[in-house]
Amino acid sequence: MVKLSGRWMYPFTIRIPLFPMAKDVTDDEVQAHMKPVLESLSFAPRTDILKRLMEQKREEREKKASRHIQFLKNVYLHPWLTVTEHYASLGLGSKTGTRVKADLLRWKWVEEIPIATGRRGKQPIILSLTDIGLEKLRESGIQARRRGKGGAKSLWWAHKLAEIYEEKGYQTKIEGFAEGKATVDLELIDPEGRRIAIEIQMSTDHAMENIIKCLKAGYDEVIIASEEDTILRGIEEKAESCLGSEARARVKYKLLKEVLNG
DNA sequence: AAAAGCTATGGTGCCCTCTT
DNA sequence: AAGAGGGCACCATAGCTTTT
Structure with missing residues (x-):
């Protein structure tokens, strides 16, 4: 029984006839003897x-x-x-x-x-x-x-928050991968029909643009949410100096984990 | 107030059986 | 034999609670 690892798929049997052989036999003699035998065998080219x-x-x-x-x-x-x-x-x-x-x-x-x-x-x-x-x-x-580096993280938060708010009876809409479109990370409509925009900020970058974009879009409330308090404070500070009191009143700042667990 | 212990949550590893 | 998959114990972690 012959089994060749890796090169032949299945084990196979061979028969070796007993043949008395002189000790001083040459290669040529062996080849001459075997020639008719080999020619009679069928074979598959390897x-x-x-x-x-x-x-x-x-x-x-x-x-x-x-x-x-x-x-x-x-x-x-x-x-x-x-x-x-x-x-x-x-x-x-x-x-x-x-x-x-x-x-x-x-x-x-x-x-x-x-x-x-x-x-x-x-x-x-x-x-x-x-x-x-x-x-x-x-x-x-x-x-x-x-896609941006913070993208995956903010999407996770957006989906998680959407889940939380849906349980509370809000309608939710998550920003897709729309390129260049001015959409918010998470849009909420509360049971009374108030429209709320949530912007998830991984840094202070573009925060003011986002806030202004949301205010212009006419959301009743804009929530800036972040993982870090320092980011929130930084954005709030800027907003204080850029926005009028009416606009400021519509913007809230929340820690993501507090929104999630609160 | 620091340290130690507890526990819910998310992820991993081991061992087993079954299939190919 | 090797891979797939299930079950289960285990690990890691962070917030909470209790002890020192």
Whole structure:
């Protein structure tokens, strides 16, 4: 019984006839003796087998890689999902999901971003595409645009807050990926029909533009929300000097974790 | 007030069975 | 044999509570 690891798919049997052989036999004599025997045997050229094997290996690799690409695509399309939510939405168990994620991290296709929720327990983790990851998506024929770094985080907050407010009976609308459009991160309509805009600020950048944009759009209330108190204070300070008292009264400043847990 | 302990929450690892 | 997947124990963490 012969089994060749890796090069021949199945074990096979061979028969070796007993043949008394003189000790001083030459190679030529052996070849001459074996020639008619070898010619009578059928054989498959090894190149075909190798081709088939390589094909099979390639298919396996592609199948595996496609799972990684699927995961990557999911991260791109739903950047607000946490790690385990990604697993669930892809139908991966925790084991498989963890493995795929570990690969993506090892290859530096994605980065982990923990979120300080202000709640007890481990911080949920979301994933963000790296430049390499973005390139991989494009190589796979998926149109993918570069998105801002704080993007995934603010989307997570927007979705989480939307969840919270929906439970309280608000209508909610989350900003999509509309390019260049002046939309707010999260739009709320309370049960009485008051329109509220929530802008999630990861830094003080563009804060005043956002506030003015929302005020002009006619929201009854504008909430500036941030993870950090220092950011809120910084924005508020600017607003104090830029806005009139009427406008100032419509703007509120809240810590994200307090909105989430309050 | 600092330290230690508790606990809810999110994520991970091990071991097992089943399938291919 | 290797991979998939399920079950379950375990780890890490941060806020809360109790002890010192």
